[in-house]
Amino acid sequence: MKRAHAKTEAMNLAPIALFAALMIAATLLIIAPAHAQSSDPVIAQARAAGQIGEQTDGYVGVVAGQSVSAEVRAHVDQLNIRRRAAYTSAAAEHNVSVSDFAAAVACQSFERIAVGERYRTEAGQWLQRTTSAPVQMPSFCGNH
Numbered sequence: 001m002k003r004a005h006a007k008t009e010a011m012n013l014a015p016i017a018l019f020a021a022l023m024i025a026a027t028l029l030i031i032a033p034a035h036a037q038s039s040d041p042v043i044a045q046a047r048a049a050g051q052i053g054e055q056t057d058g059y060v061g062v063v064a065g066q067s068v069s070a071e072v073r074a075h076v077d078q079l080n081i082r083r084r085a086a087y088t089s090a091a092a093e094h095n096v097s098v099s100d101f102a103a104a105v106a107c108q109s110f111e112r113i114a115v116g117e118r119y120r121t122e123a124g125q126w127l128q129r130t131t132s133a134p135v136q137m138p139s140f141c142g143n144h
Helices: 002-038 041-048 070-094 098-111
Strands: 052-055 060-062 118-120 126-128
Touching: 041 052, 041 070, 052 098, 060 070, 070 098
Parallel strands: 052 118
Antiparallel strands: 052 060, 118 126
16 A cells, blocks of 8 residues: 555656756756847847846747837847747757746746846736736746
8 A cells, every 4th residue: 555655646746856857957948048138139128128028938028019129029039939949959858848848947037037127927918027016927837
């Protein structure tokens, strides 16, 4: 009976262990895209202006109602293409779906949203982080 209980416990812990492994991998992976966007002055300026922000799908989006230049759109598209390539590679390496890996990265990205920056919630609403309104973490991020 103990053996069956241990197996059940292990099965219950498997998703948690997988999510933890994804979070570790996502943490390592996020360093490159974060560096790429911080070194891109167009992305940095648009983010600071509240024109773009992180989304729960692991990609950057244009904030609804914001008018952005073709240059900003092109830089956002290129950043998301680079992210997609990195997510695809890492997902294959960890034997998970690209969307699951992107979601794990989104959890890490949401933890790093600075005061004044905008982000898109799971409900699709664009919010701005303030000192009095912390980021609404996606429900799939666990203990937040």
